Amino acid sequence: MPVTSPAVPPAPARGTASLPPCGTPGKPGAAVRQAVRRRRRIAVLFLLPALVLLGALVAYPIVFSVVRSMYDASGDTFVGADNYTAMFQDPATLRAIRNSAIWVVFAPALLTGLGLVLAVLTEKIRWRTAFKLLMFMPMAISFLAAGIIFRLTYEQDPQRGVLNAVAVGVHDRFQGESASFPTAKARLGNRQLTKGHDGSYRTAHRASPGHTADLGLVGVAPKDMPRQARPAAPAAKSPAAPGELRGVVYLDFTPGGHGTPGAVDRGERGLPKLSVEALDAHGKVAATATTGPDGSYRLPHLAPGSYTVHLPAKDFAAPYGGISWLGPALITPAIIGAYMWIWTGFALVLIGAGLSSMPRDVLEAARMDGAGEWQVFRRITVPLLSPVLGVVFVTMVINVMKVFDLVYIIAPGPVQQDANVLALQMWLVSFGGGNNQGLGSALGVLLLLLVLPAMALNIRRFRRSQS
Amino acid sequence: MTTAQGTAAPRKRVAARPAKWLSRGVIQLFLLVIGLIWLTPAAGLFLSSLRTEEANAGSGWWTAFTSPGQLSLDNYAALLKDSGIVQAFWNTVLISVPTTLAVVVIAALAGYAFAWMDFPGRDWIFLVVVAMLVVPVQIGLLPVAKLFGALGLFGSIPGVVLFHTAYGLPFAIFLLRNYFAEIPKEMLEAARMDGGGEWRIFSQLVLPLGRPAIASLAIFQFLWVWNDMLVALLFADNASQPLTVALQSQMRQFGSNIGVLAPGAFLSLIVPLIVFFAFQRHFVQGIMAGSVK
Numbered sequence: 097m098p099v100t101s102p103a104v105p106p107a108p109a110r111g112t113a114s115l116p117p118c119g120t121p122g123k124p125g126a127a128v129r130q131a132v133r134r135r136r137r138i139a140v141l142f143l144l145p146a147l148v149l150l151g152a153l154v155a156y157p158i159v160f161s162v163v164r165s166m167y168d169a170s171g172d173t174f175v176g177a178d179n180y181t182a183m184f185q186d187p188a189t190l191r192a193i194r195n196s197a198i199w200v201v202f203a204p205a206l207l208t209g210l211g212l213v214l215a216v217l218t219e220k221i222r223w224r225t226a227f228k229l230l231m232f233m234p235m236a237i238s239f240l241a242a243g244i245i246f247r248l249t250y251e252q253d254p255q256r257g258v259l260n261a262v263a264v265g266v267h268d269r270f271q272g273e274s275a276s277f278p279t280a281k282a283r284l285g286n287r288q289l290t291k292g293h294d295g296s297y298r299t300a301h302r303a304s305p306g307h308t309a310d311l312g313l314v315g316v317a318p319k320d321m322p323r324q325a326r327p328a329a330p331a332a333k334s335p336a337a338p339g340e341l342r343g344v345v346y347l348d349f350t351p352g353g354h355g356t357p358g359a360v361d362r363g364e365r366g367l368p369k370l371s372v373e374a375l376d377a378h379g380k381v382a383a384t385a386t387t388g389p390d391g392s393y394r395l396p397h398l399a400p401g402s403y404t405v406h407l408p409a410k411d412f413a414a415p416y417g418g419i420s421w422l423g424p425a426l427i428t429p430a431i432i433g434a435y436m437w438i439w440t441g442f443a444l445v446l447i448g449a450g451l452s453s454m455p456r457d458v459l460e461a462a463r464m465d466g467a468g469e470w471q472v473f474r475r476i477t478v479p480l481l482s483p484v485l486g487v488v489f490v491t492m493v494i495n496v497m498k499v500f501d502l503v504y505i506i507a508p509g510p511v512q513q514d515a516n517v518l519a520l521q522m523w524l525v526s527f528g529g530g531n532n533q534g535l536g537s538a539l540g541v542l543l544l545l546l547v548l549p550a551m552a553l554n555i556r557r558f559r560r561s562q563s
Numbered sequence: 564m565t566t567a568q569g570t571a572a573p574r575k576r577v578a579a580r581p582a583k584w585l586s587r588g589v590i591q592l593f594l595l596v597i598g599l600i601w602l603t604p605a606a607g608l609f610l611s612s613l614r615t616e617e618a619n620a621g622s623g624w625w626t627a628f629t630s631p632g633q634l635s636l637d638n639y640a641a642l643l644k645d646s647g648i649v650q651a652f653w654n655t656v657l658i659s660v661p662t663t664l665a666v667v668v669i670a671a672l673a674g675y676a677f678a679w680m681d682f683p684g685r686d687w688i689f690l691v692v693v694a695m696l697v698v699p700v701q702i703g704l705l706p707v708a709k710l711f712g713a714l715g716l717f718g719s720i721p722g723v724v725l726f727h728t729a730y731g732l733p734f735a736i737f738l739l740r741n742y743f744a745e746i747p748k749e750m751l752e753a754a755r756m757d758g759g760g761e762w763r764i765f766s767q768l769v770l771p772l773g774r775p776a777i778a779s780l781a782i783f784q785f786l787w788v789w790n791d792m793l794v795a796l797l798f799a800d801n802a803s804q805p806l807t808v809a810l811q812s813q814m815r816q817f818g819s820n821i822g823v824l825a826p827g828a829f830l831s832l833i834v835p836l837i838v839f840f841a842f843q844r845h846f847v848q849g850i851m852a853g854s855v856k
Binding site for chain 1: 586587590591593594597598601602603604605607608611619620621622623624625669670672673675676677680681682683685688690691692693694695696697698699700701702703704705706707709710725726728729730732733736761765786789790791792793797807810811814815817821824825828829831832835836838839843846847
């Protein structure tokens with residue numbers, strides 16, 4: 097809309113964003129007054145769309161929510177502050193408040209700290225631009241996409257979730273590669289093996305060194321047999337030397353039938369990598385061994401006496417399945433981890449910008465004076481960066497209080513309650529089946545109250561920058 | 564720097580060189596590992612999106628490195644034949660483009676008024692806008708849902724656009740007002756002296772000068788709305804739901820749905836990534852300016 101401006105002489109400068117000239121005091125001519133009115137009308141036209149939208153969709157909802165929060169679920173009965181007291185009695189809401197507190201305590205501090213460390217370190221490398229770009233990229237994508245990404249990363253099955261694949265790999269490395277056959281058991285009516293309370297097996301009869309003992313098990317499906325398993329029969333035939341016990345642990349099952357139960361038939365394979373122990377008369381472990389690919393074991397250096405051969409419970413334990421990232425115990429730390437994946441780049445770039453605008457000569461002078469890198473970091477870098485660190489920290493606190501999407505996406509249904517946060521609980525109570533808009537409004541108001549300090553901070557910062 | 568320090572420096576540097584080299588190597592390695600950790604989750608989803616449902620159920624995506632034969636575009640082909648997903652993609656466009664335009668236009672008008680026009684209560688009204696910077700969208704959900712219900716906007720794309728526009732405005736006005744206020748006073752006064760009306764000054768002087776800030780704002784706003792799920796989850800019905808909501812509704816069967824979710828997630832993030840790489844600088848500036856939000 098083209099509107100002509102009245103020609104008024106310019107007023108003296110009054111600062112950067114100073115007001116345009118208007119009625120000069122002392123000369124209240126009718127023409128000037130008319131011009132002022134016209135200017136105001138134009139200003140209103142420029143502001144109108146913004147003020148209408150902000151008034152109807154931001155300001156009015158705040159008032160509405162405050163009023164609505166003082167009514168019950170149906171909205172008919174005035175209940176005063178009841179919704180606010182109910183908030184701290186309802187276990188689900190309490191847990192949401194507790195989780196939000198965990199978020200606020202850990203996430204901003206971790207993010208600011210990691211951002212600071214990475215910003216200082218990236219200063220020292222040539223490919224810092226590429227690194228910052230990579231770290232910053234998650235900022236561009238949605239919480240939904242990030243949520244799907246991390247739902248897959250945290251997947252329990254080590255065949256799907258990369259974190260548990262790593263966890264299982266590391267675990268197996270440190271625990272040795274001892275195999276276990278959770279389904280293996282002695283054949284029904286087997287007289288040679290007795291089962292212990294802990295799921296272990298031992299030979300029913302004692303044997304003295306120089307003898308052999310073959311332990312036949314069943315119940316291992318062909319697909320669960322390790323590839324390296326070899327036929328056990330050759331090893332079963334080799335005699336024991338004096339002072340040792342030997343034998344094979346084998347799968348007492350011939351594919352296609354024809355096998356004799358309790359005997360090592362041709363084609364029956366040994367169970368590799370199982371622990372075998374020799375227990376003396378007091379039940380103490382006298383020797384241990386691990387079966388080879390053909391299931392053979394050898395328990396050497398045994399004192400004369402009689403021993404039982406023992407397959408400990410760990411031979412039958414379920415394999416290590418990794419960490420339950422999405423279980424009730426770890427769900428909140430896991431989601432905070434995903435959140436950090438998204439926001440670390442933000443902290444890094446902001447702190448990096450602060451770092452590059454820092455006076456170089458101060459740092460150099462300190463290094464010349466013999467200050468170590470750590471001292472420079474603690475005594476100079478961090479104090480000089482504290483305004484930027486403050487901005488990052490406060491921004492993260494505000495963001496973390498409103499976190500919703502990531503929790504909603506990553507937490508699987510059954511553990512949603514364990515991962516609950518304020519913004520999610522507000523959603524669940526108001527729209528997600530809770531259908532209590534009184535309590536929902538109260539939670540919305542609580543969220544608003546929690547960000548009020550940030551609001552005050554913004555206003556103060558803005559007014560200071562204007563004065 | 565004094566001369567004494569200048570002469571002392573080289574000796575020290577020579578002595579410290581091997582240690583420095585070593586520590587630099589350690590730093591490089593550390594950052595390389597961090598970079599890999601950051602890359603892995605996204606790479607995992609990307610490779611999963613190229614594998615069949617059976618392959619994903621039976622083995623990890625990392626097996627694709629040793630047997631790349633399992634990769635194919637079949638999931639994407641199936642996804643693009645899914646009319647619901649395609650519709651949701653267009654809905655996302657229909658929501659984020661108008662919102663971005665509306666926010667930029669409305670905020671530029673208001674930003675100019677706050678920066679360069681005189682009217683009673685100007686500074687107070689602007690402080691209220693600054694205060695609105697941190698108002699959580701959650702507080703608007705229920706009241707606006709009722710309001711839109713009464714106006715017949717609930718569930719429709721215009722409703723979603725209006726809501727996003729309103730909640731994008733405080734930041735947009737704040738950003739543009741501060742940027743416009745930096746325009747040299749003399750330029751505006753000269754334009755006014757020449758008899759330029761407010762509209763002409765706004766459209767021919769302020770808007771072109773404010774282009775960097777407007778670009779940052781537009782990119783930031785576009786991504787914010789493109790990536791939104793919460794607002795659309797409530798305000799969009801099935802016919803107008805954006806991609807994020809359409810995919811979210813498939814999360815319940817996460818285990819068996821990765822063949823839809825993984826390529827769907829990539830479809831939803833390819834546009835933000837293009838925007839990100841095309842306008843990195845503006846994007847970073849926008850984020851930095853928005854750090855008060």
